[in-house]
Amino acid sequence: MTGTMTRYVALLRGVNVGGVTIKMADLAELVRGLGYSEVATVLASGNVLFTSPDAASAVKRTLEQALRERFGYEAWVHVLTVEAIAEIVAGYPFERAADRHAYVVFAVTPEVREQLLAVPLDPAVEQAQAGDGVIYWSVPKGSTLDSAMGKAQSAARYKPWVTTRNLNTLEKLAR
Incomplete structure (x- = not known):
C-alpha cells in the first residue's frame, strides 16, 4: 500500500471476443469486491476505471488472479494510471x-x-x-x-x- 489513492484504468485482454464473455456489471462487482473504489466500466470490451492505494503491479496481479478464479479464463490485464492513458492519447x-x-x-x-x-x-x-x-x-x-x-x-x-x-x-x- 502506498497510502496515496491513484486512479487506474485496467484493460482486460480478450474480453467479450473469442468466447470469453463477461458482463460489465459482473466485472464492476468483482473490482469493488477487491476493495477498489469509484469503479466504472467503459464499453463492453473490458475497460474498468477505479481508485486504489496499491501500486499498479500489485493491482495487476490481484485483478488477474480474481478474474481467473471468478470467470475461469486465463486473464491478462494492463493497468495504467488515467494520467498515463491521457498522455498516450495526446x-x-x-x-x-x-x-x-x-x-x-x-x-x-x-x-x-x-x-x-x-x-x-x-x-x-x-x-x-x-x-x-x-x-x-x-x-x-x-x-x-x-x-x-x-x-x-x-x-x-x-x-x-x-x-x-x-x-x-x-x-x-x-x-
Whole structure:
C-alpha cells in the first residue's frame, strides 16, 4: 500500500471476443469486491476505471488472479494510471480520418513491442510508430484483422502481452 489513492484504468485482454464473455456489471462487482473504489466500466470490451492505494503491479496481479478464479479464463490485464492513458492519447502521431481506425497497441514488454514494430508494413495501407510502452497504429476501416500488424498481434504467442484499444475508447477512459 502506498497510502496515496491513484486512479487506474485496467484493460482486460480478450474480453467479450473469442468466447470469453463477461458482463460489465459482473466485472464492476468483482473490482469493488477487491476493495477498489469509484469503479466504472467503459464499453463492453473490458475497460474498468477505479481508485486504489496499491501500486499498479500489485493491482495487476490481484485483478488477474480474481478474474481467473471468478470467470475461469486465463486473464491478462494492463493497468495504467488515467494520467498515463491521457498522455498516450495526446501522443497519437497520425492524422485521424473517418475511413481509418486509430489504434493503440499496449505491449507489456519492450521485446514484444520491438518484435511488433519490426513487422513489415505496407505504408500505403497502415502505419505504426513506437510510443512510450505502446505502438500507435493507423489502418483502414475493414482491414484491421487482415492487415500485417493485425495478423502479427493476434498471434498466440502475444496473447499474454498485447491488447489493443481504439483511440476513441482511450479518450473516454482519460476523462
